Amino acid sequence: MAAPVSVQGRNLPSWTRGAPRAAAVVALLAWSLFPILWIVLTSLKTRLEILADEPVFWFTPTLDAYRRTLFSPGAGVLSDLLNSVGITMASTVATILVAGLAAYSLARFAFRGKGPVLTFILASRLLPPISAVIPLFLLFSTFGLIDTHAALILVYTALNAPFAAWLLKSFFEGVPKELEEAAELDGCSALGAFFRVTMRLAAPGIVATGIITGNMAWNEFLFAFMFTSVDATTLPLALAELKGGEQIAWQDLGARATLLMLPALTVGLWSQKYLVSGLTAGSLK
């Protein structure tokens, strides 16, 4: 008689222990994902559906906002998008190249003054870039670089290089030096051994670094906002237009936000493993 009661008694607490956990997970997912979903849904609605008294969850999606945003003359968002793609790719490649070289030196050589160099790189990664913005604006004005792609590529490379160098250094150090030496014994040059052995083994780290710096460049607002006006404007700026006034065209702003978020989210999800390893290695090492 006592046995079934005790079994039930044991089952009940485990079920009640599971329920709050499940509820917490659902709440966390809703908190993280609903706002993203909501702006995407808004971009697919008509004006009337957006301004309805109660939120509309079920409707026939329309791509009108995207058509207007990208292809109507004078919207300019298509050129913002292309500028963003070009500037992000160029600055990411430049960052990896420049930071990779530095990381190679820092990971493979012991020299006097290495400590100060590391501190210099770390400090420049931590100080607020906004403190540099006004003198840079004056400098770029002098050289006629305001509103050019080159200005943003240069700035983003400089902003991301300290972080990338720090991260790549830790990844290069993860590859045993003995492997490189073995390749050198087999007839590789020192640089050849580095490219063929260390670079290949540290490839996941290089991908992680590229993804994170690419994301930062893609999302950057401050410098783009201050340094561009017509020709080199990037996509994040398109989200700050159309603000103010009584009637906000939410479907158009939603479309712009979606165009900006979608590539970042897709790349991020695809490379989630690298991203997590990069973010943790970048701060804990």
Added chain:
Amino acid sequence: MMTVEAPAPDRLHEPPTQRRRMRRIPPWLLPLLPVLLLIAGLLIWPMVQALVESVSVDGQWSTSAYEQVLGDAVFQQALRYTLVFTAATIALELLLGFGAASLLDGMRARTRKLLTAALMLPYLIAPVAAGLIWRLMLDYSIGTINWGLGLVGIEAVNWLGSASPAFWATVLSEVWRSTPFVLIILLAGMAAMPTDVLEAARVDGASRAQVFAFIKLPLLRPAIAVALLFQTIFKLRLFELPFILTGGGPGNSTTPLGLLVHQYYFRYANTATASVVSVVLLVLGAVIAFAYIRWVYREVDA
């Protein structure tokens, strides 16, 4: 005689100047130069320049810009906002991130990875997009938050139009966007925890609360410290999120120091006062950076 003459033929066969030059440039220096030049030219030099600009008026040494800025009520409000915002967001992010990490830590690896991927998404989104998203969510008439509050019988809040709700609106959207970073760092800290120590404590009769307070929390201290320092550093960069969400208002109640740099420079065309604000941010950043660098070197030495 032999030993002195022996090297002579060798030297004749090799181009001496090239050899000497090779020896003078150490191999570590060249690959390091581009990064150092880039950082020095585009980050450090401008920061030093801002420092110089902040104490010069018409080419003369003067602290009048400091007097002007420090006495300006707008600056005082921006400083107060930046500090309170930083404290509030970081407290909430640590709390939420810690809760989420504890929840995920006990799960099977596959479930944990899947959930981490989903919960990480807000962190990938541009701050400007996050500001826009929450401006839509918190809209007085069409926002889903007020609609949800209405469902449980709470009156609609004018989130973006009055000072205190606007402050919490900026806090909320920043917490939404950047908690995933804290989550990832804490999750990594929890994963690195030695399970045998925890087990031994439990075998010795420690309660769950005791294991948490005396073993887990101290072991997590480095991860918490890193999350804290980095998040503080990032909060000083606050610019576009309040810019798009509240426009820095109502009034200037949610204007951070970063936005003030822009206002002083572009609205009032005042290089000196804008530079003063830049320097204030620089000093705040340097204090935190110093703490972090000391922490890094202590970890390396340990």
